[in-house]
Amino acid sequence: MPSENKYASKYITTQELNRRIKEQNQALVIYANKVYRLDKWLKFHPGGELAIKHMIGKDATDAINAFHPDYVKKKNIHTFYIGEYVDEDACIPSAEADRATLDNTPVNNIAKPILSAITSSITSSITPSTTSTRRISSTSPPTQSSDAKLDLIHQERITEAYRKLDARIRSKGLYNTRYINYMYEVMRFGTLYALTWYFALTGTSTLHYLMSAVCLGAFWHQIAFTAHDAGHNGITHLLPVDGIIGVMTADLCGGLSMAWWKKSHYVHHLVTNEIEHDPDLQQLPFFAVSTKFVQSIYSTYYERVLDFDRAAQFFIQFQHLLYYPVLAFGRFNLYFLSISHILKEQRVAFRKLELFSMGLYWMWFSYLLSRLPYSLIIPYILISHMITVLLHVQITLSHYGMSTEELGPKEAFAAKMLRTSMDVDCPKWLDWLHGGLQFQAIHHLFPRVPRHNLRECQRYVKEFCKEVGIEYHCYGFVKGNGIVLEALRDVANQISLMNKVAKGIVEKELREHVN
Template sequence: MTNSTAIDDADPPIPPESAERGSDFARLSRRITQAGLLDRRPGHYAARLGLVAASFVGGWAVFFAVGDSWYQLLVAAFLAVVFAQIGLVAHDLAHRQVFRSRRSSELAGLVAGNLAIGMSYGWWMDKHTRHHANPNHEDHDPDVAPDFLIWSHEQAAESRGLPRLLGRRQAFLFFPLLTLEGFNLHVSSVRALTRPTTRNRAAEASLLAVHAALYLGALFTVLSPGKAVAFLLLHQAIFGVYLGCTFAPNHKGMPMLRGSEKLDFLRRQVLTSRNVRGGRVLDTVLGGLNYQIEHHLFPSMPMPNLRRAQPIVQAYCQELGVDYLETGIVSSYAQALRHLHDVGASLRAGSPAPG
């Protein structure tokens, strides 16, 4: 599958002269544009990218300074957080929140994704594009495909094999399974690059190979084999849990779409998304994805502008009578886990597997 450019086109400009007589989204887009919330924030991103890069370099400098010691497990935890922050930066690059140019965004994304953290930027961008186009749609959103977990009663009824086995207790297994998400990202990246139709396949594969050589070379050169394996397992586990906890509150437990169900763009994005309340610390920890509704409506909006857009979008949804869900961080996880537990009820009751 070729890498789609739908992210680039998901947030089309609305001509001001036609906005008032256009769709519900067109009228909202005009308000957002007039507020200047789609304007670039170069100062913010210069500071953010500088801090993340300094943390990355500093973390590895400490790694080499500490040497063959079990204190390296603290370094592993720190670098796991840094890797996740780089992943969030790659997310903003994919949405062209940082650079206006597609080429600049792609080059920076390859460095951040493939070289720095070992995740295929092209594979992730293709997957995330399809998610944005059809959030929580069972037939089109890869984030709710029943690979390991099942997300709806229909998927439970149709499940086989491992998803059916895990589905019985998936709410309890959710966070333990997130410890494998970091490894899953690496494996999925390599698998995607085996497809001959993938764009920039040679460059992506080369950068992934360089990342693997430098990462594993550093671990097994500086550390004894046992410590190296412990570092790798802890680092990738925390990395996976962090990323999973960043994306899990946004859509899990929200309405699912199936088949030919159709909603207009605004309702499709708002009704399937959940915001998470919090201050600027939470904004930093979650990379602004706590404003999931605003992000899905305006994917190219710079992260620091999402906080300012939130009251505008919420008020507009109230005008239209469109449900707008915002909750606390703990409640968001609780809602997601309750949904997973409810979906698995039929499997716990011993419903027959499909023929």
């Protein structure tokens, strides 16, 4: 946007920034104390429009650094530069008098499970919140009302320490890919794929076909990890190459759209555990991690109201019991979301390649099913798909039991990631099973670090958390599951109570009307 360079060297205050966003519909983001106007880039952004829209009016420095390679930050983004940012809040010296006191007062337990928030006051949970939902658009600057909850000086200290941590991670070479690890992965899921066909084509008993189904499910489970790294541009670090790897693994081997995954997953990373914005939490009618869903909130991702209808009222009361059964069928929902996205969205990178690859997937999978006895086709489909339940548990485990509170745009990027994410502790020899994604909190801090380096990052992250006074949540697999189930049960109990109260009120009114 060269025409905007006339604004170069102009100072843009917070007030002016918000005015432009609200009145002139400008998509402005802050990066390294500079303001960039991204209106014309929205529809071309590889991570989708929403990823940018969620950053409008905010300091996106750490998010941009985390998700983008150096050439984007050093060259491409400056095309959209319009001026220098002046934070008026930072110019107010009123907090300076207390700086020494604040420096000696660490913030304890910034990241706390949703369980604590829910059980603290059942009364407040039953009373519907009056906070209005907010649609993401370039006309709506971010609200500042939640910033009062934050120690802003401490948030600045966290940000400074996080940037030093990132520099340290880079100096240790942990952003670099060890390709031998991906060779092992290819051998692993290649073996599983070969065994899938071997047992299916040479099968002489039900057991052989059962083994084929198990191997196929394990194959899908394993390739998801490689597709994940490719989606984050974390394998070759070359966007076109990693894009093709992603399509080959996700679309051709798994029947899932890489473009859909990127759009959904990038938004999840930026607005982790925000009820109205994070698509990974919006799983009605089966799951609700907060009683806020009772209000039938507006989803900025799906661009519609998520109705807390009769089905949701029923299922949510038993969500802690339905957690594993529903996740066992999660892959079928991913097919629906993938196909819907790739057919609906026209401006998608590798769209034709994705359509072709997904077509080939359904061809080879259909042919595989045709080699089975008719009576075993449905059991085969169910077993192979249900084997992937561990992957779905792994994904939800790291967030469903964590904080869903919104603390405002002034919260440090690192503080938010560690408040809303949980790591799973396991022995190193089990990393292949969890795929490295058991280090979800670390992955949210450094999304482009290859998974095989996340364990090595852990000790540096622990030192960082101790330094800035943030709790690093890392639990064993069993305990982590317990935290999630307890959180789901608490929400279920509260919603069940709300239903009983509402039913009692209706019955009372009916009795009074009859009398």
